Amino acid sequence: MPQESFSIWHWHWHPDLYSGVLLLLGIYLLAVGPLKYRFISDGNIGPSKMQVTCFATGCLIMLFALAGPIHELAEGYFFSAHMLQHILITLIVPPLLLLGTPG
Helix, strand or coil: CCCCCCCCCCCCCCHHEEEEHHHHHHHHHHHHCHHHHHCCCCCCCCHHHHHHHHHHHHHHHHHHHHCCCCHHHHHHHCCCCCCHHHHHHHHHHHHHHHHCCCC
């Protein structure tokens, strides 16, 4: 069976990954949107647009690293792409998710 060539437009379909990231982002958006008054005390204000943007960007980078073209390169071609996945998941995504978390 011939091996497929690499395409930057090829994204892997992992239902557990997509559903997990969408669930995380959905719960966050519910908690900072319609349900924010249940979680915010009187002295605090809700999250800023920058915080919501940081959290959503962190989720998108995580999805890009685990299912996007970087994943394809890491699986079959380059060890350096695999290490780039690790860098994105451990050094870029967590600070963005923390920056997006309201006080």
